[in-house]
């Protein structure tokens with residue numbers, strides 16, 4: 001039985017623990033929700049368990065589509081064993097439809113279709129407020145290499161294709177989402193140390209999901225924007241995913 005050892009990181013929605021084996025970590029999902037770089041705080045009862053299960057179902061689906069991920073095994077309602085990685089300090093955002101900060105920044109109404117799928121990077125730095133960053137900035141700051149960016153971009157579009165189809169079958173439109181990648185510390189049968197794999201989570205905290213018929217918001221925007229029905233919405237998304 002793999003056990004949690006020392007906590008090495010506590011983020012806004014998750015804690016990360018060491019295990020006996022340096023190549024594996026345990027991620028523990030919390031019910032805590034924050035928005036606007038932690039300025040707004042709350043809890044969504046049951047969110048930790050839902051995001052844990054949902055992320056694991058999605059990561060296994062993505063593995064079947066040829067995207068390597070950190071997922072190993074769910075060990076409790078809220079905890080999952082994952083491969084240890086060094087996270088690239090980049091938030092990789094894919095947008096299929098205008099919403100959120102894109103709509104605000106460019107003055108486009110939310111829900112406006114985009115003529116091209118957009119990939120954006122943000123620099124993962126809470127003190128700076130995760131600023132938008134471009135390829136040249138990333139290379140200049142040595143946050144990742146040219147090859148890393150190439151790999152990340154390729155995987156991100158593959159994730160988008162697989163996720164869009166997956167959610168649409170559940171009656172949900174994938175408006176946009178954020179993913180993170182890491183370089184694995186140990187290799188396995190498919191990859192070598194230093195190879196890039198998908199890490200972090202994919203859940204209603206990290207995706208915008210709109211009901212395919214009514215366009216109702218079925219994600220963390222309900223918390224960010226005080227739209228109510230938080231617990232019910234997360235549960236409803238999970239029930240749809242399980243079907």
Ligand code: TMP
Pocket residue numbers: 093099100101102176177178205206207208
């Ligand atoms: P944005 O429109 O606020 O830039 O968000 C784009 C997507 O990224 C949206 O699906 C929500 C997700 N996201 C996160 O997962 N974490 C964050 O800290 C932020 C700002 C957005």
Ligand code: ASP
Pocket residue numbers: 012033034035036037038039205220224
């Ligand atoms: N998780 C982020 C925070 O607390 C923001 C968000 O998801 O909107 O800052």
